[in-house]
Amino acid sequence: MARRKKSAPLTGEVRSVGRGGDGAVETPRGIRWVPGVFPGERVRIRPEGKGARLLEVERPHPARRKPPCPVADTCGGCPWMALEPAVQRELEATWGREMAARLGFEGEVPVLADGDEAYRRRARLAWNHRGGATRMGYRLAGSRRLVDVERCLVQQPALQASWTALRSLADVLRDSGEIRLYRHGDAAAALLHADEPQPPEVYDRLRALVAEGRLAGVGLSIQGGVPATFGETSERYPGPDGEPLDGPPGGFSQAHDPLSLQLARDAASRALAFRPERVLELHAGHGSFTVLLAREAEVTAVEISQAASDALRANLEARGLTAKAVAEDAERYPASFEGYDVVVLDPPRLGAKGAVERLVAGKARPPVVYVSCDLGTLERDLRALREGGYELSELRLYDLFPQTARVEALAVLTPTP
Missing domain, CATH: 2.40.50.1070 (OB fold (Dihydrolipoamide Acetyltransferase, E2P))
Structure with a gap:
């Protein structure tokens, strides 16, 4: 079988960087999405399938630097390490402002950060x-x-x-x-x-x-x-309350210390600011939010993983706290949101489409505190909530994944008067 002939190199300018981290390179043959490039750069690329591979940066971004890691260019785990951290966060802030504008939110969208190296646990x-x-x-x-x-x-x-x-x-x-x-x-x-x-x-x-x-x-x-x-x-x-937090072997938790702990404290404080008697927490994991919420409210914590739900219960018991731990699918449980004073959502990247659809279809309209690791699914769910009788009152981003295009978000929604 004859080898497929390589495509001829193309030269173009990077017009923008998408939320996935790849840059949109405008070439004589149209837009090509390329990893490892930044806005304003002039680059030489080789088309490969629907994307392209970077061959040379002819005109670099002013903040492009030599990565401090010797394998950054080949490893691929930190694709933005070639860009100064402050500029990384400005790109993330741009995504946040653009999303906020599409959702009709006019407030500030801060990006919180705390450490760019030696942060992963x-x-x-x-x-x-x-x-x-x-x-x-x-x-x-x-x-x-x-x-x-x-x-x-x-x-x-x-x-x-x-x-x-x-x-x-x-x-x-x-x-x-x-x-x-x-x-x-x-x-x-x-x-x-x-x-x-x-x-x-x-x-x-x-x-x-x-x-x-x-x-x-x-x-x-x-x-x-x-x-x-x-x-x-x-x-x-260390949990967000300063006491040890245990998770099951191989289970999920955030990687960034200490910023993930700040996110947990911020999410809990937003929920408790509504002075709730009963809190519904969906996608509760092993309790990083629950150990704060349960100090001031009656909490129902829903998590599909039995191992994580068991760890959540153990973390509460170690603190002398109680909550109703439910090992069910948070996209389907509970049947009704009535009786809850606030809902806290922390879904995986796929978002909380099922929970949001059930929420807007029901009669109850409790405030919502939504933590997300994917801006695309977050925007989808926030739009559905907005169309279903909610307004966005706060949006902030957390750079939980420095040197990458990934960012965490915290959104607070209240029922439309």
């Missing part, structure tokens, strides 16, 4: 043994390709120390697998998911790393089976 990595050598590092977005990484500038020191410890297994790990690394107190724990059985030396080394205190705990599973565990494998980090 969790990371997803991988290994691949091929040709007698093992690579350990990050996978490129949307790819199985792996970039070997010894040191990651955005990992917290505890994670970096544990990552260094895990890399000592490179001579015994075989085949390939995924690694989840996350905080457990002052150290880190890890879950390894291998595609094929691993030699006994791997288990011996993992057990030794825990015994030596280089890992708080570790679990190793083969093809999704029950993991062999050593030590403590739960996630544990």
Whole structure:
């Protein structure tokens, strides 16, 4: 079979950057979306499928810099590291202002930030043994390709120390697998998911790393089976109230310390400002908002993951607090919003379409505090709420993912008078 001929390079100017982080490059053959470029730059690209690959920056953005990480250009985990942090946040602020204008909101849209390096308390990595050598590092977005990484500038020191410890297994790990690394107190724990059985030396080394205190705990599973565990494998980090917050092994939590804790405090304070007696919290996770809300109100916390719901209940009990923890689909539960004084939403990237549709279809109109990790689905849901009898009273952004185009948002909505 003949090889497909490469497309000829094109030169164009970057007109804007979309919310996904890719730049819209205007070329003689139309717009091409290209990662790693910034507004106003003149670039040389090679079309590939519907997008294109950057070949050369002929006229750089004034704030373009040499990334402080030596593998930033190949790793792909921090695609905006080549841009000064202040300008990263200005791009995010532009998205926020544009979205607010489309929704008829005229207030300020601040972008909160706190630290651009050594902020991540969790990371997803991988290994691949091929040709007698093992690579350990990050996978490129949307790819199985792996970039070997010894040191990651955005990992917290505890994670970096544990990552260094895990890399000592490179001579015994075989085949390939995924690694989840996350905080457990002052150290880190890890879950390894291998595609094929691993030699006994791997288990011996993992057990030794825990015994030596280089890992708080570790679990190793083969093809999704029950993991062999050593030590403590739960996630544990300071909660927004200053007390330890525990999450299930491999569960979800935000990666950014301390900004994610500030977001939790802000969301809870907005909800409690309505002086509610009863709060409905949907997509409650393991309780980062609940431990604040339950101090002043009767809370029903809905979370589809049984493990996360159990952890939420345990976190409340450790604080002497109570709430109704419900392990159900938050997009379908409860049947009615009547009787609740405020609703707190914190859905995954897909948004809260089901909950929003049920809310606007019902008779009750409690205020809504909506936390989102995707501006696209957030705008969709805010528009539906606005058309269903709500108005947007506050919108703020949080740079929870420095060096990337991702941003978290907090929106407060009140019933239209």
